[in-house]
Amino acid sequence: ELASQEGVAAIHDLHVWTLTSGLDAAAAHVFIDDDADLRSVLTGLHTTLAERYQVVHATIQIEPPGFVHPTTSI
Numbered sequence: 001e002l003a004s005q006e007g008v009a010a011i012h013d014l015h016v017w018t019l020t021s022g023l024d025a026a027a028a029h030v031f032i033d034d035d036a037d038l039r040s041v042l043t044g045l046h047t048t049l050a051e052r053y054q055v056v057h058a059t060i061q062i063e064p065p066g067f068v069h070p071t072t073s074i
Helices: 038-053
Strands: 008-020 023-032 057-063
């Protein structure tokens, strides 16, 4: 449902967990389309998480087209 929102090209590293009873959290990396409106995309994602899934604590990392994660070795 999140990936199908206008302006969203793809979602990866989506994590949802419970912090404590009744408090769920989410984090996601979101690739956006070239012509996407950042505010609209963020508002839509946060609204969907809150209204549909009752997740009000969410961290969304927006990634522009062409962004590549650097390879990290530990």
